[in-house]
Amino acid sequence: MHEMGIVSSVLDAVHRVAEKNPGRRPSKVGLRIGEWAGVDLESLRFCFDALAPSEGFRDLDLEIDYRYRQNRCQRCGLEFRVKDYEIQCPSCLSDNTIPAGGEELDIAWVELQE
Ligand SMILES: [Zn+2]
Numbered sequence: 001m002h003e004m005g006i007v008s009s010v011l012d013a014v015h016r017v018a019e020k021n022p023g024r025r026p027s028k029v030g031l032r033i034g035e036w037a038g039v040d041l042e043s044l045r046f047c048f049d050a051l052a053p054s055e056g057f058r059d060l061d062l063e064i065d066y067r068y069r070q071n072r073c074q075r076c077g078l079e080f081r082v083k084d085y086e087i088q089c090p091s092c093l094s095d096n097t098i099p100a101g102g103e104e105l106d107i108a109w110v111e112l113q114e
Pocket residue numbers: 073074075076077078089090091092093094
């Protein structure tokens with residue numbers, strides 16, 4: 001399962017943050033996940049709940065900042081959400097638009113407690 005690998009590398013990263021901050025305990029980790037990152041959020045949460053306690057994180061919360069796929073219009077600069085592969089700018093109707101988000105898959109933040 002691809003989500004298991006993601007969770008495992010997220011927990012590795014949280015471990016590294018914890019090592020750099022002795023005496024403080026990670027309480028929350030935030031992930032930024034794009035619509036096109038190919039992640040199943042339900043199984044991601046499932047894997048997280050299964051793995052986190054065995055990695056020594058008992059009260060670690062997972063927060064997901066979900067990003068829809070977006071394009072930016074090269075003519076008028078508008079950023080808009082892409083639905084059903086429709087990449088035409090809704091404002092000026094130009095077809096000259098480029099991807100501007102929605103493929104993210106990274107750790108946005110780790111919250112620490114004393
Ligand atoms: Zn436009």
